[in-house]
Amino acid sequence: MIKRRLYVEERESRMARWSFRLALFSVPVIILAAALYRFGALDFRPALVTLGAGLGLAVLGAVLAVCACVSVWESGWRGMGRSIGALAIAVGVVAGPAAVLARGAMLPPLTDISTDAVDPPHFRALGIARPRTANPTTYPGESAAALQREAYPGIKPVDLDATPDEAFNAVLALVQKRKWRVLDAIPPRGGLRDGQIEAVAPTPLLGFRNDVVIRVRATPKGGSRVDVRSSSRYGIHDLGENAMRITSLMADLAAERRKH
Structure with a gap:
């Protein structure tokens, strides 16, 4: 069976x-x-x-x-x-x-952050290179500055006990270390001309582009002041990325200068 x-x-x-x-x-x-x-x-x-x-x-x-x-x-x-x-x-x-x-x-809808809201660094090379469909390069004004002061009170210029040339070279080295794409780098000329660096900073994972301009200006006491402006190329909210970018760069710059 x-x-x-x-x-x-x-x-x-x-x-x-x-x-x-x-x-x-x-x-x-x-x-x-x-x-x-x-x-x-x-x-x-x-x-x-x-x-x-x-x-x-x-x-x-x-x-x-x-x-x-x-x-x-x-x-x-x-x-x-x-x-x-x-x-x-x-x-x-x-x-x-x-x-x-x-x-x-939890953050205000900002796309343009500057350490100097009264006289922000101006985009020159990036003003030409930025696509027409991107956000305008004009600083948004006092209303945005007020929101920035409330949300990011620590975003301020950095005063260095270094000549403008030394400060410019230190900032440029940090920008290159971050692998930002430098579009223009104009060194300072004593008290006659501010130094300025313009670069494109992509986000780490997705590569969304943000435009950064850094100004190095001589101070009356022989030192230098560094101002940074970071602007999202697209969108209506940077989700805090621009403020973090500026804070990180300024912290690294201060740490680098303490070594000297």
Whole structure:
């Protein structure tokens, strides 16, 4: 007598499969958006839309993953591993942008920060190089300055016990160390001309471009004053990036001068 074996098919959750696919697919979409923008193949707005699509896929994958976990737990189907994997990928993708947006929500909607709001450094080379679709290079005025003073009271000029030439060279070295793209660097000429450096500073991960102008001016006592202005090329909110950029540069400059 031939005995027949009974095979029981163990079903797999379709939600678990799709949650993993969506979460996994969000990663190359975001990488592609950043790469195409960095290499100039995409303008800011299309790149932002593509980035948003990637984040949306990750969020959708996370929602499906949670639903799949509940479904798998109740039905006993396979797919718990895929669901947890999808959730881990989605959290990894969304956590960084979510933290930046949460921080930005507590800050005023500024895109142009300057250590000198009365006489801010002016963009010259960048005023020509900046695309027409970008934010204007004109400083926004007293209303923005008031918001800046309230949100970032520590953004101030740095006075150095160094000649303008020494201060200019120290700042230029820090800019080059950060690998910002220098468009213009005019050294100071005694009390006749201010030194000025203009550079493009991309954000670390996505490469969004920000324009920076640094002014080195002689002081009456023989020292020098350094002013920095950082402006987002696009958007209506810098999420605090410009203030952090200026603060970091000024802190490094003060530390560098303490070594001498």
